Amino acid sequence: MFSRLLTDALHVGLPVNCAGCGRWDTPLCGDCAALLAAPPHRVEHVDAAGQVDVWALSTYTGPVRPLVLGWKNGAREDLGPVMAVAGERAGHWLAGQLRPEAVSAAQASGCLLVVPAPSGLGRRLRGRLVAADLADAVARGLAAGWSDAAPPRSARSG
Numbered sequence: 001m002f003s004r005l006l007t008d009a010l011h012v013g014l015p016v017n018c019a020g021c022g023r024w025d026t027p028l029c030g031d032c033a034a035l036l037a038a039p040p041h042r043v044e045h046v047d048a049a050g051q052v053d054v055w056a057l058s059t060y061t062g063p064v065r066p067l068v069l070g071w072k073n074g075a076r077e078d079l080g081p082v083m084a085v086a087g088e089r090a091g092h093w094l095a096g097q098l099r100p101e102a103v104s105a106a107q108a109s110g111c112l113l114v115v116p117a118p119s120g121l122g123r124r125l126r127g128r129l130v131a132a133d134l135a136d137a138v139a140r141g142l143a144a145g146w147s148d149a150a151p152p153r154s155a156r157s158g
Helices: 003-013 028-034 066-071 078-097 100-109 123-127 130-149
Strands: none
Touching: 066 078, 078 130
C-alpha cells in the first residue's frame, strides 16, 4: 500500500508518459501497445543469423524503438510485464508455426532451446538480463501453445 502511495505521489510531481510516443499520463498508450500485439513476422536479410529463422513483433522504428530502449536500458522497468506478455503471446503463436519435424524433435528430446541474444557487459553487471527474461516468456508461450494443441492424454499413444 505504501509503495502504491509513493508511486502516486511521484506521478503528481513527475507524471508518467508513454514509453513509445510520449503521450502524457500513461506508461504505455493503446496505440503503442498494439504495436507489440500483432503476430510476429519473419525478418528477411539478417546476414549474421545464417540459416536461422528470425522473427520480430514489430519493426525497430517509430515508437517501438524508444519503448524497447527504455525497457532494455532500465529507464522503464515498468515495461517488464508488458514485454513478458508480448513474448508469451509471440511464443504461443510460434508454437503453431513451427515445422512438424522441429516439434517432433523437441518432443523426442524433451526440450526446445530458446536462446536469447547475449546482453552487453554493462547490462549483465547491473543484473538487467532483459533478453533472458524475454526468452523465458517466449518459452512459456511455446509451452502453452503446444499444450493447447496437444490431444487429450487418453488419445495419445505410448
